[in-house]
Amino acid sequence: MExxxxxxxxxxxxxxxGTTILKAAASIGIDIPTLCYMKxxxxxxxxxxxxxxxxxxxxxxxxxxxxxxATEVDEGMVVNTHSMRAVNARRTVVELILSDHPAExxxxxxxxxxxxxxxxxxxxxxxxxxxxxxxxxxxxTSPAIIRDIDKCILCRRCExxxxxxxxxxxxxxxxxxxxxxxxxxxxxxxxxxxxxxCGQCVAVCPTAALTEVDQTGAVIRALSDxxxxxxxxxxxxxxxxxxxxxGMEAGTLVTGKMVSALKDLGFDxxxxxxxxxxxxxxxxxxxxxxxxxKYLDGDKNVKLPILTSCCPAWVKFFEHQFPSMLDIPSTxxxxxxxxxxxxxxxxxxxxxxxxxxLVVVSIMPCVAKKYESSRDEFKVNDNPDVDFAITTRELxxxxxxxxxxxxxxxxxxxxxxxxxxxxxxxxxxxxGGVIEAAVRTAYELxxxxxxxxLDFEELRGMEGLRKATIDFDGIPINIGIAHGLGxxxxxxxxxxxxxxxxxxxxxxSCPGGCIGGGGQPYHHGDAEVLKKRQKAIYLExxxxxxxxxxxxxxxxxxxxxxxxxxxxxxxxxLLHTKYFDRS
Amino acid sequence: xxxxxxxxxxxxxxxxxxAKFNNEEGELINVLHGVxxxxxxxxxxxxxxIANELNMSVAKVYGVVTFYSFFSMIPQGEHPISxxxxxxxxxxxxxxxxxxFKRQLKIEVGQTTADGRFSINxxxxxxxxxxxxxxxxxxxxxxxxxxxxxNKIISEYQEGCPAEETKTV
Numbered sequence: 001m002e003x004x005x006x007x008x009x010x011x012x013x014x015x016x017x018g019t020t021i022l023k024a025a026a027s028i029g030i031d032i033p034t035l036c037y038m039k040x041x042x043x044x045x046x047x048x049x050x051x052x053x054x055x056x057x058x059x060x061x062x063x064x065x066x067x068x069x070a071t072e073v074d075e076g077m078v079v080n081t082h083s084m085r086a087v088n089a090r091r092t093v094v095e096l097i098l099s100d101h102p103a104e105x106x107x108x109x110x111x112x113x114x115x116x117x118x119x120x121x122x123x124x125x126x127x128x129x130x131x132x133x134x135x136x137x138x139x140x141t142s143p144a145i146i147r148d149i150d151k152c153i154l155c156r157r158c159e160x161x162x163x164x165x166x167x168x169x170x171x172x173x174x175x176x177x178x179x180x181x182x183x184x185x186x187x188x189x190x191x192x193x194x195x196x197x198c199g200q201c202v203a204v205c206p207t208a209a210l211t212e213v214d215q216t217g218a219v220i221r222a223l224s225d226x227x228x229x230x231x232x233x234x235x236x237x238x239x240x241x242x243x244x245x246x247g248m249e250a251g252t253l254v255t256g257k258m259v260s261a262l263k264d265l266g267f268d269x270x271x272x273x274x275x276x277x278x279x280x281x282x283x284x285x286x287x288x289x290x291x292x293x294k295y296l297d298g299d300k301n302v303k304l305p306i307l308t309s310c311c312p313a314w315v316k317f318f319e320h321q322f323p324s325m326l327d328i329p330s331t332x333x334x335x336x337x338x339x340x341x342x343x344x345x346x347x348x349x350x351x352x353x354x355x356x357x358l359v360v361v362s363i364m365p366c367v368a369k370k371y372e373s374s375r376d377e378f379k380v381n382d383n384p385d386v387d388f389a390i391t392t393r394e395l396x397x398x399x400x401x402x403x404x405x406x407x408x409x410x411x412x413x414x415x416x417x418x419x420x421x422x423x424x425x426x427x428x429x430x431x432g433g434v435i436e437a438a439v440r441t442a443y444e445l446x447x448x449x450x451x452x453x454l455d456f457e458e459l460r461g462m463e464g465l466r467k468a469t470i471d472f473d474g475i476p477i478n479i480g481i482a483h484g485l486g487x488x489x490x491x492x493x494x495x496x497x498x499x500x501x502x503x504x505x506x507x508x509s510c511p512g513g514c515i516g517g518g519g520q521p522y523h524h525g526d527a528e529v530l531k532k533r534q535k536a537i538y539l540e541x542x543x544x545x546x547x548x549x550x551x552x553x554x555x556x557x558x559x560x561x562x563x564x565x566x567x568x569x570x571x572x573x574l575l576h577t578k579y580f581d582r583s
Numbered sequence: 584x585x586x587x588x589x590x591x592x593x594x595x596x597x598x599x600x601x602a603k604f605n606n607e608e609g610e611l612i613n614v615l616h617g618v619x620x621x622x623x624x625x626x627x628x629x630x631x632x633i634a635n636e637l638n639m640s641v642a643k644v645y646g647v648v649t650f651y652s653f654f655s656m657i658p659q660g661e662h663p664i665s666x667x668x669x670x671x672x673x674x675x676x677x678x679x680x681x682x683x684f685k686r687q688l689k690i691e692v693g694q695t696t697a698d699g700r701f702s703i704n705x706x707x708x709x710x711x712x713x714x715x716x717x718x719x720x721x722x723x724x725x726x727x728x729x730x731x732x733x734n735k736i737i738s739e740y741q742e743g744c745p746a747e748e749t750k751t752v
């Protein structure tokens with residue numbers, strides 16, 4: 001490929017042909033401001049509509065300013081990224097956006113984390129010289145996501161995630177000119193659409209046009225009610241990201257501080273979703289081996305590959321898009337829901353608390369978990385197994401509003417009996433982790449042998465689609481991994497066409513798995529943040545004494561005292577589920 | 584999402600049009616034109632069939648339908664009236680012509696009369712600026728229309744089909 005020489009801000013730079021001015025500038029450390037543009041490096045996710053015009057730069061010899069994100073470099077080009085003409089144009093653009101944006105920053109959910117607010121501050125905008133009509137659009141509330149479209153700046157990032165990355169296709173820009181908004185087809189509400197609530201639109205929205213349903217108020221009310229016992233579970237990916245909300249470097253593990261903060265907030269017991277992840281492995285692993293052994297015995301009716309079912313957005317995705325394949329995913333509930341079901345039976349009995357007086361809160365990296373906990377099949381007499389599912393961000397907000405100094409908290413341990421977990425439970429938080437956890441247990445149960453190595457590097461990584469073959473003592477087991485629903489779709493279409501070579505497939509909806517969930521601290525387009533969180537998850541696993549789910553003593557005790565054995569009638573009733581055709 | 588409730592025959596018509604354009608996503612606008620030509624409008628169910636056939640999201644189809652003013656989700660009247668609001672027509676008084684049509688038919692732009700006979704739409708330039716202001720009824724072009732002539736145009740269609748060709752009333 002030909003190399004192009006140009007000058008940016010008087011500095012010479014040589015880049016490949018086809019590079020944009022934005023990237024060429026970044027390669028020599030010049031950070032041109034952007035608003036609509038977003039790229040997650042190495043993850044095949046890029047939003048480049050060239051729409052906002054904030055990244056305009058002056059190119060010598062050109063009459064008009066050029067949008068740096070969408071203009072390719074030319075030989076000998078002379079670019080000035082901070083000429084007064086470019087800066088003034090940027091300020092005008094941002095003022096115009098602000099002239100049609102509600103001035104609600106003081107009480108806005110996104111205040112302090114808003115890309116538009118940052119941009120206005122960086123450009124020193126103190127006055128908006130334009131007044132005119134303001135867009136008004138009804139607010140759309142669903143079980144997980146709120147669309148407040150008056151705050152939309154039409155950057156199209158959500159559209160890119162919904163259509164290109166996730167292939168869900170709910171969001172599109174509709175109408176024209178001033179009336180243009182991002183909306184589902186026929187302006188239907190999200191909860192009537194095929195939205196999976198994966199929350200990737202929320203994760204990339206630069207403003208508060210798309211946010212999660214805030215349940216912190218409900219949690220505060222429960223914690224303030226003396227008649228309620230309030231317990232909490234924390235998902236694996238939360239501990240690898242929560243620190244970012246308090247100024248820590250991405251990838252800092254804050255497990256002990258998080259437990260400490262939750263105790264300070266007044267939760268009666270602080271438990272771990274990782275415990276339920278171990279339980280998931282017992283059920284899902286047993287189901288996998290059951291199907292596999294039937295298959296190996298020559299039963300051609302058995303459904304393979306088995307697909308993981310811990311991700312609620314993924315579940316809703318296949319219920320809408322692949323209704324003919326409802327019998328392929330594992331019937332195991334997600335760890336969040338297994339935890340809820342065990343908490344409101346086994347634990348409630350132990351504590352002699354009535355189901356109605358026990359409030360189960362979960363801290364999730366996920367927006368779809370709010371929806372999952374509201375599904376009817378996870379309720380008993382209208383009382384949900386999990387009462388409230390709040391995101392990592394909402395937890396940070398609870399800690400902040402309670403004036404808890406997170407950074408100076410001591411490390412504390414989870415409570416028992418639902419707080420002990422293996423390293424296998426921890427790695428549920430990253431792409432590849434669920435299937436690695438399943439392999440650790442399934443291998444030992446199947447072969448009766450002890451694994452010599454526990455780190456299955458061949459299952460790890462950030463590539464959207466991965467495959468590996470694991471030797472189960474002479475039997476090769478083909479494993480597929482997909483994260484991002486667009487990648488999942490490819491594997492499903494293979495299965496539908498009868499071309500799948502896999503025995504087991506792990507699917508997570510969000511890029512990177514739960515570490516990149518829609519409820520995590522905003523990554524602001526920096527893929528490095530996700531990679532650092534992933535490293536932290538594997539580090540936590542390595543530091544664990546027990547690293548295999550079936551060796552978790554509290555799991556063994558739960559089966560002895562309560563469930564009997566994996567896939568028993570009781571386990572079926574409490575820990576498994578069924579799927580619905582939503583097409 | 585609403586279940587598709589179209590007649591099998593209608594679905595067949597849509598499928599044929601999509602097939603004519605090789606079911607290509609890039610042909611969406613041509614497909615929409617073709618289908619609207621046949622059915623008169625593009626209701627939600629029709630857009631869903633098109634989305635299925637072209638293997639794209641219905642939100643994207645709806646995005647295109649709502650972007651172009653030519654496409655309509657409301658059934659057109661038996662005699663769709665289009666008033667040109669292009670520059671030439673506008674400066675020569677098309678707005679007053681439009682106001683008169685709205686007053687006489689008692690409907691707004693984008694609406695259809697209760698008896699289903701007339702609907703009103705605006706469009707931007709039909710390339711007959713020499714005849715400004717221009718009104719189209721169905722495929723027929725009326726040039727140099729004044730508000731006083733509106734009643735006469737409407738009554739032609741109430742009595743039956745008018746003569747062919749372009750008219751300058």
